Amino acid sequence: MGGSEEATTRRDRWGYPVRTASGACIDSIDAYYEQVLAYGRNRAVILRAAAHDRSCTLANALAAHFVATKKPQEASRLLQAANASLGNATPYERAVVAAISCLVGDKKDEDLALNRHIELLKEFPKDLLSLKRAQILCFYLGRPVVSLNIVQQVLVHNEGVSYIYGMLSFPLLELGRMTEAEEAARKGLRINSCDFWSQHNLCHVLQNECRFKEATSFMEACSSSWDSCSSFMYVILDFNSIDVHAFLVLFVILLMKIFLRYTHNWWHVAVCYLEGDSPLNRVLEVYDENIWKELLRIDAEPVVVYINALGLLLRIYLRGHTHDIVDRLKLLTTALKDQSIWHVEWLLDILALWALGCTKETNRAEDLLHSIKSRFSTLSSQKQNSMQAAVQLAEAIYEYGRSNFFKVFDLLGPNFDAINFKMIGASDEQLDVLNEVWYIVLLNSGQVPKAIEALKKQVSKRPGAPFLWRLLEKAYSIERMPDEFFAAEKAKALEAAYFR
Structure with a gap:
């Protein structure tokens, strides 16, 4: 790389080269990464990056991603600007644009998008923002195994890095591997106690295992940090203009509209x-x-x-x-x-x-x-x-x-x-x-026997859920079955134990 080219290349938070002469541009990109991973309220900072350097491929692509749901025309303009600068972009920037391009605009292809993210992460495994997009895409495509494989693939390159263990926890949770999901979430919190995704995933584990008192104590202790958060898993979707699978994947298309x-x-x-x-x-x-x-x-x-x-x-x-x-x-x-x-x-x-x-x-x-x-x-x-x-x-x-x-x-x-x-x-x-x-x-x-069958099945999965026992008590009562007393006592004991 020549001297003039070197002067226009800076490295982002992940250490990857980005073609820009503007320090303010790269600072805004890095701030954007943090806002997304921390589910912050200031993701609009990416628009400053594009304003600081209108020829920066990465800034334009990420900005397009941010505005696409509410300003599709502006998103198209920004993506066009990103593509116009591809000839001077770094391989990393080109990979990001390729992944984003098939998720913005009229020609959306979630399967192609996932494949491109997987390939991107093979070459650039420290890019946790692209990992986040890939995992959410996996969620709506119903592919938790792929989601887990992706994060495990990049984990060796991100040992001890904030946010990676929350992203490891989620697919484990989806796959029912609660012990491992809890371990990953707690590891993430040891690195960064304000990792909201790790907080959220740990709460999911505790709820799933009916550890309700522990869940409330934990979440209440975390609550002082939540005011900086934005909305949970929210994206504006219009399933009139796009097929259902694709509109769900629009959640991934605009990760910037996903708020916690x-x-x-x-x-x-x-x-x-x-x-x-x-x-x-x-x-x-x-x-x-x-x-x-x-x-x-x-x-x-x-x-x-x-x-x-x-x-x-x-x-x-x-x-x-x-x-x-x-x-x-x-x-x-x-x-x-x-x-x-x-x-x-x-x-x-x-x-x-x-x-x-x-x-x-x-x-x-x-x-x-x-x-x-x-x-x-x-x-x-x-x-x-x-x-x-x-x-x-x-x-x-x-x-x-x-x-x-x-x-x-x-x-x-x-x-x-x-x-x-x-x-x-x-x-x-x-x-x-x-x-x-x-x-x-x-x-x-009048389907009481069916209710008893369904409730017993669910109670076997979640024996610590009092309301299930209350419903079972009611079902047994209707059928005049002696198990009514046992179900009532079980529910009462569980309720008292949680908030005594």
Whole structure:
């Protein structure tokens, strides 16, 4: 490399060469890396990088990635600028542009994108931002094994580096390897106690293993660091203009729109409270102060707040505290009538149908359901096959809100299990509430033996979940079975143990 070329090349956080003469540009790129990996609120710093050096290939590509959902034309312009400078770009920059290019614009190809990320990481294994994109892509493609393989492939090059162990923890968690997932998350936290992804993953492990008291203690201890966080797993998606698989992958396309908002961390805390003998007002205080109040922030993402709020209120509703949430549910339902938030996320639409149904907003609910079906009809036959079950789930949850239990049973069939509905963009913990709905539907539609069978199966997986034992107690009571007493005592002991 000649002297003039050397002068225009700087190294980024990973140590890889980037063609720019601007120190401010590379500083902004590095700051952007940190903001994304830390789920910070200042990811817009990447726009400064592109402004500091309009010919920097990497800055333009990353900036295009950042703005694509809300400003697709600007994203196209920035990507064109990145491509225009490719002749002077470094091999690293060219690899990043190649990976991003097939995820932005009209010609999106998630499989090609994943392959390009895998190849990029073979040559540039310290690029944790590209690793993050690859892992989220794997999540929505349902490939946790590939996600784990990728992070293990680069781990040797990143030993002791902040954020790598949180990224190791997540695919282990997805694969049910909880002991290893916990070990990785704790290692990440020893390196950086404010690694929000490691915090979040550890909470998932603790919840999965019904270690609710430990989970709440841990998350409450971490809570002072959350105010700098942005929203959890949120991206604006329009499945009218893109097929379902691709719109989910748009989550990856714009990683910059994926935020870890502290409302979601508090949602985890509140769900754990519900599992124990904690006063309901403690749960509602979390809802009011740490979830709903997020809407007052200038940078709030309402869709994220609504998903967390609905997921919590539905759990409270299932536990029989309907009168305690009437006003909150009505206020939330008013917001859900706004069509601008429809079809942003499948999970939001499904939960909104429950809320609209149970508050007797029948016309609005049917408008939403009709709109979902109308958009679904525009998808390719292949995507319709993969998402048909999600549409049926949406209709069933609406009918549940209206207490039409027999119709819910007919829609979902006798072998429903929410874990098979990852295609709606939800974690296992977010899907759990749909299984709880299902058990109650079985109990209220005369399918009590089926409910007992399903509950016993679930209790064998999660024996420390008190609410499951309460439902089993109810089922045994209906059938006048002597096991009712055992289930009641088991639930009572678990509840008292968590929040004594």
